[in-house]
Amino acid sequence: xxxxxxxxxxxxxxxxxxxxxxxxxxxxxxxxxxxxxxxxxxxxxxxxxxxxxxxxxxxxxxxxxxxxxxxxxxxxxxxxxxxxxxxxxxxxxxxxxxxxxxxxxxxxxxxxxxxxxxxxxxxxxxxxxxxxxxxxxxxxxxxxxxxxxxxxxxxxxxxxxxxxxxxxxxxxxxxxxxxxxxxxxxxxxxxxxxxxxxxxxxxxxxxxxxxxxxxxxxxxxxxxx
Numbered sequence: 001x002x003x004x005x006x007x008x009x010x011x012x013x014x015x016x017x018x019x020x021x022x023x024x025x026x027x028x029x030x031x032x033x034x035x036x037x038x039x040x041x042x043x044x045x046x047x048x049x050x051x052x053x054x055x056x057x058x059x060x061x062x063x064x065x066x067x068x069x070x071x072x073x074x075x076x077x078x079x080x081x082x083x084x085x086x087x088x089x090x091x092x093x094x095x096x097x098x099x100x101x102x103x104x105x106x107x108x109x110x111x112x113x114x115x116x117x118x119x120x121x122x123x124x125x126x127x128x129x130x131x132x133x134x135x136x137x138x139x140x141x142x143x144x145x146x147x148x149x150x151x152x153x154x155x156x157x158x159x160x161x162x163x164x165x166x167x168x169x170x171x172x173x174x175x176x177x178x179x180x181x182x183x184x185x186x187x188x189x190x191x192x193x194x195x196x197x198x199x200x201x202x203x204x205x206x207x208x209x210x211x212x213x214x215x216x217x218x219x220x221x222x223x224x225x
Contacts, residue, residue, distance in 0.1 A: 001036045002089070002212035004205040008042040009198050013080055016047040016067055023157055026088050031153045037089040039208055041201045046079035048174065051148050058175040071158035073126070073148030074177050081166030081186075083197035085204060086159040089212070095154060101126050101147055104160055107211055108145045111162075111203045116191040119144060127177070128162075130190045142185035146177055162204075164188060164197045 007022065008014035014022075019042060029035035048066040050059065051073035058075045059066055066075070078084055091100060102121075108128045109119040119128040120141070128145035145162045163186040171184045187195040 001216060002087075002209050003036050003038045004041065004209055005038055006041045006201060006205070009083075009201060010043050010080055010196075013043045013045050015045050016049065016078060019044060019084075019086070020067075020069065023086050023088065026086075027152070027155055027157050030088050030090060030155050037087075037212065039205070040086040040088065041204060042084050042086075043080055043082060043197055044078040044084055046077070046170065048075060048077050048170075050075045061173045064173070069158070071148040071150045073146070075174055076146050076148070076161065076176055077170040077174070078161060079166055079170065081164055081197065083162045083164055083200045083204070084160070085162075085208075087156055087208070090155050091151060093154070095151060097149065097151055100151075100156060101149060103211075104147055104149075105145075107207055108160060108162065108204075110207055111200060112144065112187060114203045114207075115187060115195050115200065116193075117144065117187045117195075118190075127160075129182070130185060132183070132185070140182065142183040143177065144185050144187055144190060162187065162197075162200055164195050164200050 026038050048060060048064060050066050050068050051071045054074045105121050105128055112119040119130060122129050122141055126147045127143050129141040130144050132140050132142050145160055147160045148158050150157045165186060165188040168184055176184055
């Protein structure tokens with residue numbers, strides 16, 4: 001079972017440190033077995049966050065404050081118009097963190113498809129991308145969803161962010177996710193119409209719940225075999 005909890009969508013955006021504290025409380029409950037696997041969905045107030053692999057030159061050129069966090073990955077931005085999801089779930093043994101990330105990517109691609117956005121995976125890079133034709137006939141990719149996770153006591157924290165209709169200006173002064181040869185976009189730009197986080201949250205909740213229910217059913221069937 002995956003519990004879906006929308007804990008702060010516009011106009012009730014969640015300050016990042018409040019969301020991080022909530023994650024830790026839910027994580028402790030899932031580790032203790034007093035709460036089922038949980039997916040938190042929210043929008044944050046504007047903030048830059050830096051994963052453990054962030055380099056000094058990737059930080060904001062204007063000196064904007066950055067919250068250093070305990071997830072993987074590098075520097076990114078969160079803010080209104082971007083849907084953030086924190087799947088706090090117990091991974092089966094043996095732990096496969098890369099498999100967890102790939103699963104999130106596949107689910108987000110299915111979510112975006114419901115809104116007319118053709119997301120793709122890119123070998124060697126996490127997240128979800130959309131292909132963008134260049135002026136010279138080549139095809140590049142822009143990131144539409146970022147992923148950064150942490151696993152402690154077999155239970156995941158942090159998760160994903162989907163750019164829905166947020167501004168892209170905050171990315172201009174940083175090196176997002178440490179990547180210099182690709183851009184950043186939104187689902188709205190990719191689809192040619194406005195797509196709000198609340199719309200995407202509905203798809204995320206439904207598709208993630210169905211996916212984890214299937215996985216739970218498969219585990220139960222395997223145990224009875």
